[in-house]
Amino acid sequence: MPKTLLTTKNLGLEVEGRTLLKSLILSLNPGTFVAVTGPSGSGKTTLLRTLAGELDPAEGKVVNYLDCPTRLAMIFQDLQLADGATALTNVLGGSLGRHSFLSTLFRFPSEEREKALHLLAKFGLSEKSNQWASTLSRGERQRVAACRTLLTRPHLLLADEPVSSLDPSLADEVLAHLSNEISGKNGCLVCALHNDEQVAKFADLVLRLDPSDPNGWKLEDLKPKEVA
Amino acid sequence: MEARRPQTKGSSLKLELPWHSRFDLLGITFLLFLLGAVGALPSIEGSGRDLDYWGNLSRFASQFFPPDWSILDRTLEGLLETVQIALVSTLLSIVISIVLSIGAARTIAPLWLLWPTRMLLNLIRTIPSLLWALLAVVIVGSNPLAGVIALSFYSVGYLAKFFSETFETANTDAQQALRSLGASPLQAFQFGLWPNARPIIWSHCLWMLEYNVRSASIIGYVGAGGIGLHLKLYAESADSWNKFSLVLLCILAIVTVLDFTGEKIRQSIRDQLEGKKKTD
Numbered sequence: 001m002p003k004t005l006l007t008t009k010n011l012g013l014e015v016e017g018r019t020l021l022k023s024l025i026l027s028l029n030p031g032t033f034v035a036v037t038g039p040s041g042s043g044k045t046t047l048l049r050t051l052a053g054e055l056d057p058a059e060g061k062v063v064n065y066l067d068c069p070t071r072l073a074m075i076f077q078d079l080q081l082a083d084g085a086t087a088l089t090n091v092l093g094g095s096l097g098r099h100s101f102l103s104t105l106f107r108f109p110s111e112e113r114e115k116a117l118h119l120l121a122k123f124g125l126s127e128k129s130n131q132w133a134s135t136l137s138r139g140e141r142q143r144v145a146a147c148r149t150l151l152t153r154p155h156l157l158l159a160d161e162p163v164s165s166l167d168p169s170l171a172d173e174v175l176a177h178l179s180n181e182i183s184g185k186n187g188c189l190v191c192a193l194h195n196d197e198q199v200a201k202f203a204d205l206v207l208r209l210d211p212s213d214p215n216g217w218k219l220e221d222l223k224p225k226e227v228a
Numbered sequence: 229m230e231a232r233r234p235q236t237k238g239s240s241l242k243l244e245l246p247w248h249s250r251f252d253l254l255g256i257t258f259l260l261f262l263l264g265a266v267g268a269l270p271s272i273e274g275s276g277r278d279l280d281y282w283g284n285l286s287r288f289a290s291q292f293f294p295p296d297w298s299i300l301d302r303t304l305e306g307l308l309e310t311v312q313i314a315l316v317s318t319l320l321s322i323v324i325s326i327v328l329s330i331g332a333a334r335t336i337a338p339l340w341l342l343w344p345t346r347m348l349l350n351l352i353r354t355i356p357s358l359l360w361a362l363l364a365v366v367i368v369g370s371n372p373l374a375g376v377i378a379l380s381f382y383s384v385g386y387l388a389k390f391f392s393e394t395f396e397t398a399n400t401d402a403q404q405a406l407r408s409l410g411a412s413p414l415q416a417f418q419f420g421l422w423p424n425a426r427p428i429i430w431s432h433c434l435w436m437l438e439y440n441v442r443s444a445s446i447i448g449y450v451g452a453g454g455i456g457l458h459l460k461l462y463a464e465s466a467d468s469w470n471k472f473s474l475v476l477l478c479i480l481a482i483v484t485v486l487d488f489t490g491e492k493i494r495q496s497i498r499d500q501l502e503g504k505k506k507t508d
Contacts, residue, residue: 080405085423097410
């Protein structure tokens with residue numbers, strides 16, 4: 001794995017002519033949990049989508065050092081699940097990049113099914129694995145989307161408000177799982193969050209966006225390394 | 229500062245819309261329909277003879293009663309053949325329609341494939357089921373196979389159009405998400421788009437099966453198998469309208485059962501897709 005997964009150089013973001021962010025310099029390293037905070041409309045989603053390569057920056061650039069594009073994955077704010085498929089099938093969708101069309105045409109490989117079921121169990125969804133996504137609550141759908149993205153085995157995971165519909169204890173549990181699966185395994189987790197307690201509990205770095213000032217972003221190191 | 233209210237005459241609110249504003253596309257279409265229907269009235273003529281319409285009707289209808297239950301076994305055999313023709317032709321048409329509908333869906337197929345496929349479907353839909361049955365009887369003879377061929381072609385014209393419209397309107401978010409997570413276009417279609425379209429597609433299939441049972445009941449009239457042949461025989465022989473009415477009763481029974489079952493299944497699919505069985 002490269003020493004740095006992704007960097008931004010003087011990154012500037014604009015949406016419909018409104019400047020959200022200017023001159024952002026950020027370096028995403030393995031083993032880090034980066035929280036992105038700021039009020040609604042401050043540009044969290046736009047930043048994550050720009051880091052994912054879905055949007056072009058207004059200025060500056062994003063440099064991706066990952067060896068394979070599928071090593072970067074995203075948990076979307078609007079989840080984007082297939083409503084008419086079961087929770088299990090939705091999660092298994094995360095493994096498609098590793099298999100050919102014919103090998104998943106009728107059935108997923110058993111090791112992928114086991115891994116998907118294991119993830120669903122970890123996120124408290126064992127009993128819902130065979131239910132259609134349309135019949136799940138928003139909180140359950142959020143966890144299914146998280147499991148699907150984890151099954152892609154990303155080194156860099158961009159999560160757009162992945163616990164916004166969960167109660168605080170379940171949200172902590174899910175963030176702990178995401179943190180263990182990604183930053184605990186030497187990946188990098190970038191998570192848009194609203195709750196300051198969650199930021200303080202899990203994040204190593206926090207990027208605070210200011211909707212009133214595009215240059216007003218702040219990057220804080222919450223867990224400075226202890227000097228031996 | 230005092231707010232000014234719009235001035236109205238008396239208590240009624242006067243809408244200041246130009247008179248022609250109500251003639252939008254829908255209004256003009258309805259007006260053309262009305263003009264066409266009224267304009268056609270003078271050309272709809274009767275025989276010109278002084279007939280006792282109600283007397284004729286009551287005399288003819290009385291011959292239907294009571295139905296002749298002695299032919300029930302034979303009728304049920306014919307009905308079974310009708311349902312078998314409908315089942316096989318619906319299955320065949322589903323398989324062909326799924327392939328053709330992908331070529332006819334604007335969101336999936338390239339333009340060079342889209343328009344030829346759509347033209348082919350238009351051509352198939354232009355030919356009515358009875359004409360398909362006549363063609364099939366000419367080719368394979370008077371037997372149930374002709375019925376299967378006729379109804380398969382006829383159904384493909386409609387099912388493929390319904391399927392392609394379903395693919396075009398289905399939610400594509402999951403398909404795009406899977407593409408961004410590394411799935412190939414075919415995999416993203418299978419696991420992202422197809423699950424969202426599948427419930428609607430099954431609903432169309434059920435409707436087509438119901439429709440084909442009705443159609444299979446009539447194509448026997450031209451020799452393409454099924455209960456239609458019985459209808460033809462009883463209609464052409466004298467004093468057999470009570471047998472004819474029993475056949476009609478049996479068709480009514482099977483169509484009602486199918487309609488009721490189909491509606492229940494469709495409702496259940498709709499509920500599940502709209503998430504009416506949420507767990508919390």
